[in-house]
Amino acid sequence: MTRRQLLSRSVALGATFVVGAGFVAAPNAAWAMETVALKPATMATLIQMARDIYPHDRIADEFYAIAVKGYDTAEAAAEIEAGIAALDAAAVGAGHPSYLGTGWERDRVDILRGMEQSAFFQKIRGGLVTGLYNQKAVWPLFGYEGESFSQGGYIERGFDDINWL
Amino acid sequence: MVAKFELTDASVVVIIGTGAGGGTLANELAQKGVKVVALEAGGRYLPEDYLNDEWDSFGQLAWLDARSTSGDWRVAKDFSGLPAWIVKAVGGTTTHWAGASLRFQDHEWKALTNYGPVQGANLLDWPIDGAEMAPWYDKAEEKMGVTRTGDRPGLPGNNNYKVFEKGALALGYKDVHTGRMAIQSTDAGNRIACQQTGFCFQGCKWGAKWSTAYTEIPDGEATGNLEVRERAMALKIEHDASGKVTGVLYADKDGNQVVQKARIVCVAGNTIESPRLLLNSASDMFPDGLANSSGQVGRNYMRHVTGSVYGVFDKPVKMWRGTTMAGIVQDEAGHNPERGFVGGYELETLALGLPFMAAFLDPGAWGREFTTALDSYENMAGMWIVGEDMPQETNRVTLNMDVKDQFGLPTPNVHFDDHPNDVAMRNHAYERGMAMYKAVGATRVLPTPPYPSTHNLGTNRMSENPRDGVVNKWGQTHDVPNLFVSDGSQFTTGAAENPTLTIVALAIRQADHIAREMAAGTI
Numbered sequence: 001m002t003r004r005q006l007l008s009r010s011v012a013l014g015a016t017f018v019v020g021a022g023f024v025a026a027p028n029a030a031w032a033m034e035t036v037a038l039k040p041a042t043m044a045t046l047i048q049m050a051r052d053i054y055p056h057d058r059i060a061d062e063f064y065a066i067a068v069k070g071y072d073t074a075e076a077a078a079e080i081e082a083g084i085a086a087l088d089a090a091a092v093g094a095g096h097p098s099y100l101g102t103g104w105e106r107d108r109v110d111i112l113r114g115m116e117q118s119a120f121f122q123k124i125r126g127g128l129v130t131g132l133y134n135q136k137a138v139w140p141l142f143g144y145e146g147e148s149f150s151q152g153g154y155i156e157r158g159f160d161d162i163n164w165l
Numbered sequence: 166m167v168a169k170f171e172l173t174d175a176s177v178v179v180i181i182g183t184g185a186g187g188g189t190l191a192n193e194l195a196q197k198g199v200k201v202v203a204l205e206a207g208g209r210y211l212p213e214d215y216l217n218d219e220w221d222s223f224g225q226l227a228w229l230d231a232r233s234t235s236g237d238w239r240v241a242k243d244f245s246g247l248p249a250w251i252v253k254a255v256g257g258t259t260t261h262w263a264g265a266s267l268r269f270q271d272h273e274w275k276a277l278t279n280y281g282p283v284q285g286a287n288l289l290d291w292p293i294d295g296a297e298m299a300p301w302y303d304k305a306e307e308k309m310g311v312t313r314t315g316d317r318p319g320l321p322g323n324n325n326y327k328v329f330e331k332g333a334l335a336l337g338y339k340d341v342h343t344g345r346m347a348i349q350s351t352d353a354g355n356r357i358a359c360q361q362t363g364f365c366f367q368g369c370k371w372g373a374k375w376s377t378a379y380t381e382i383p384d385g386e387a388t389g390n391l392e393v394r395e396r397a398m399a400l401k402i403e404h405d406a407s408g409k410v411t412g413v414l415y416a417d418k419d420g421n422q423v424v425q426k427a428r429i430v431c432v433a434g435n436t437i438e439s440p441r442l443l444l445n446s447a448s449d450m451f452p453d454g455l456a457n458s459s460g461q462v463g464r465n466y467m468r469h470v471t472g473s474v475y476g477v478f479d480k481p482v483k484m485w486r487g488t489t490m491a492g493i494v495q496d497e498a499g500h501n502p503e504r505g506f507v508g509g510y511e512l513e514t515l516a517l518g519l520p521f522m523a524a525f526l527d528p529g530a531w532g533r534e535f536t537t538a539l540d541s542y543e544n545m546a547g548m549w550i551v552g553e554d555m556p557q558e559t560n561r562v563t564l565n566m567d568v569k570d571q572f573g574l575p576t577p578n579v580h581f582d583d584h585p586n587d588v589a590m591r592n593h594a595y596e597r598g599m600a601m602y603k604a605v606g607a608t609r610v611l612p613t614p615p616y617p618s619t620h621n622l623g624t625n626r627m628s629e630n631p632r633d634g635v636v637n638k639w640g641q642t643h644d645v646p647n648l649f650v651s652d653g654s655q656f657t658t659g660a661a662e663n664p665t666l667t668i669v670a671l672a673i674r675q676a677d678h679i680a681r682e683m684a685a686g687t688i
C-alpha cells in the first residue's frame with residue numbers, strides 16, 4: 001500500500017492515529033500495523049494506553065505498537081476488547097468522548113489510576129516491561145549499547161572514559 | 166578421561182549440585198582420588214554458549230521451576246513466583262555471580278557473642294572461627310584468582326566505579342577500592358584478563374571470571390575420578406534401617422527415575438533446594454525430613470540486607486561498560502551499634518542493562534516518575550547494598566503441598582519478613598549511598614528495593630549443639646553421619662560479605678575432612 005492509498009482508506013481516530021479496515025497507522029503514514037483479531041480502534045487505544053503507562057517522548061508510537069502487537073490474537077482478543085471497552089467507559093464516565101479522545105495525558109493517567117488494580121491493567125503493564133524495553137531497536141534511544149563481546153568488550157572502547165568528574 | 170560409574174557402585178560420593186559448593190567439592194575430592202558422581206539438574210553451558218543479553222541469558226540459565234513466596238518482603242508481591250535469582254546449570258550460580266570475594270571479619274563468626282541476643286533473631290555463633298578458616302580462605306583465593314590477594318593486582322576502575330569512588334572519598338570513606346574479585350586482572354593459567362565487556366551476570370564469555378563450570382568441573386573430570394551427570398534432578402535421598410544414607414533417587418536427562426548408590430551423599434543445591442530435598446526425603450524413620458531432628462531444616466533463611474541506589478547525573482556515566490561489580494566501600498562493614506543496628510554492610514558498584522533496569526528499578530511502577538528515570542539511563546551510576554541480616558526461625562523454606570513440580574513433588578515456599586534490624590540497616594545504607602551520589606552532583610537519587618534473592622543462606626545451619634542446627638563444623642549432618650551439606654545453606658549467620666568465597670573455602674575444607682575420614686574408614 002502506498003502512503004496515499006493508505007491515507008485514502010482510513011479515518012482519523014483522535015489526533016494520534018488513523019484506522020482503516022484491518023489496520024492502524026500514524027496520521028503521516030510513517031508506520032502502519034495490520035490487525036487480525038482486534039478491532040483497529042481497539043489496537044489504537046491500546047497503543048495509546050501503552051504510551052501513557054510508560055511515556056517516553058523520544059520513542060515513536062511504532063515501538064509501542066510492536067510492544068502490544070502480541071495481544072492481536074484470537075485467544076487474547078476477547079479480554080483485550082473488554083478491557084479497552086472498560087477503559088473507554090471510564091473515559092466517558094469522566095466526561096470525555098473516549099479514551100483516545102481525552103486530550104491531556106494527565107486526564108488519561110487519572111483514568112488509568114482508577115483501573116490500576118484491575119487484572120487487565122496489570123497484564124498490559126507487566127507485558128510492556130519486556131515488550132517495550134527488551135526491543136533492541138529502542139535501546140539506542142536510551143544510550144544503551146547492548147551486546148559487547150563481539151566488539152571485544154570495552155577494554156579499548158571507553159570503559160573508563162568518563163571526563164567530567 | 167571422564168569417569169563413568171555404575172548406578173550400583175556404592176563406593177562413590179554423590180554430590181547434588183555443581184555450583185560454588187558442589188562444584189568445588191567435586192573437584193577437590195576427585196583431586197584426592199575419591200570417586201565422585203555429581204548430579205546436576207541443569208544443562209552444561211560454557212563461555213561460547215553464554216549470551217550478552219539479559220533476558221535471553223536469564224531464559225538460558227535461571228532456575229525457573231515452580232516456587233512460591235510469602236511474608237512482608239516486597240519480592241513476594243512483585244515476583245511472587247521468583248523468590249531467588251539463581252541458576253540451574255553445571256556451575257550453578259557461579260555462572261551468574263559477579264565475583265566479589267570477601268572474607269568474613271573475625272567478629273562475624275561469633276555473632277551471638279559479639280552482638281548479644283537480638284529480640285526476634287535466632288543468632289548463634291559458628292562452631293568455627295577466623296583463625297580456623299584462614300588457611301582455607303588462602304586456598305580459595307588462590308584457586309579463584311582473587312584480585313588484591315596474593316600478588317594479584319586489582320582490576321582497573323570503570324566509569325561506574327569512578328563516580329562511586331569520588332562520592333565515597335567526598336564523604337570521608339577510606340576503605341575504597343576496586344574490590345577483591347574472582348576475576349583475572351592479568352592473563353594467568355588458562356584464564357585471560359577481564360575485557361570489561363560488562364555482562365558478568367550473564368556468564369563471562371571470556372572466562373576471565375571464576376566459575377566452577379569451566380574451572381573446577383573440567384579439572385575434576387580430567388582426573389578420571391569425577392562423573393558429572395547433567396539434567397539429573399535429585400528427588401529423594403534414600404537410607405537404610407541403621408539411618409545411614411545409601412543413595413539418591415533422581416530423574417535422569419531422559420526422564421527415567423533411577424537410584425545412584427552412594428557411600429556418602431553431599432547436598433549442594435543452594436539454600437532453597439537443599440532443605441527442600443531433605444524435607445522431601447522424609448520417611449517412617451525420619452518423619453519430619455532427613456537430618457531434621459532439630460526442626461531447623463528450612464529455617465533461618467537469610468538473603469542479606471540488600472537494596473540498590475542509583476544516582477542520575479547531568480552527564481553520561483555509561484555504567485554498563487566494564488565489570489558489573491567494579492568497586493567497594495568497606496567503611497560501614499564493621500559492627501557499630503551506635504548506628505542503630507547490629508552488624509554491618511558493604512557498598513559495591515552494580516550496573517544493570519536497560520531491560521533489567523526497567524524490570525527492577527521500581528517493580529510495578531509506571532508513569533512519568535518512572536520513565537523519566539529511565540530516560541536518564543545513560544547518565545546513571547549504580548551501587549548495591551549487601552549487609553548482615555538477622556536469622557529468624559520463621560523465615561523459612563517449607564514444602565508447598567498445593568503446588569507440585571514436573572516430577573509430582575511438593576515445591577518450595579519461601580517465607581521472609583524483614584527484621585527491624587534489617588530495616589534499620591537498609592535505611593542507613595540508602596542514606597549513605599544517596600549522600601555519596603549527591604556529593605558528586607547527582608540531580609536525582611533512587612533508593613531501589615531488593616531484587617529476588619541472589620544470596621541465599623542458612624536453611625541447614627551449622628551448630629555446635631545438634632539441638633540448634635542441622636550440620637556440625639564439617640558440614641556433616643548431626644543426625645546422619647554419611648550425609649553432608651556443602652553449600653550456602655550451612656551458614657549459621659550471614660555476615661556482611663558476599664558469601665561465595667566462604668562457601669568455596671568451606672567446601673575445600675570439607676573435602677579434606679571427607680577424604681581423611683574415608684581413608685580412616687570412619688565414614
Ligand SMILES: Cc1cc2nc3c(=O)[nH]c(=O)nc-3n(C[C@H](O)[C@H](O)[C@H](O)COP(=O)(O)OP(=O)(O)OC[C@H]3O[C@@H](n4cnc5c(N)ncnc54)[C@H](O)[C@@H]3O)c2cc1C
Pocket residue numbers: 181182183184185186187204205206207250251252253254255256257258259261262263264265266366397398399400433434435436438439442490618619620621651652653654662663664665666668
Ligand atoms: C546475579 C548474581 C550475582 C552474584 N554475585 C556474587 C558476588 O559477587 N559474590 C558472591 O560471593 N556471591 C555472588 N552471588 C551469589 C553466588 O552466586 C552464590 O552464593 C553461590 O553460587 C551459591 O553457591 P551454592 O553452591 O550454594 O549454590 P549454586 O551455585 O546455586 O549451585 C547449586 C546447584 O545445584 C543444582 N541443584 C539444585 N537442586 C538440585 C537437585 N535437586 N538435583 C540436582 N541439582 C540440583 C542447581 O541447578 C545449581 O547448579 C551472586 C548471585 C547472583 C544470582
Ligand code: SF4
Pocket residue numbers: 153348358359360361362363364365366368369370371372373374487488489
Ligand atoms: S566484565 Fe570482565 S569479568 Fe565481567 S563478563 Fe566481561 S570479561 Fe568477564
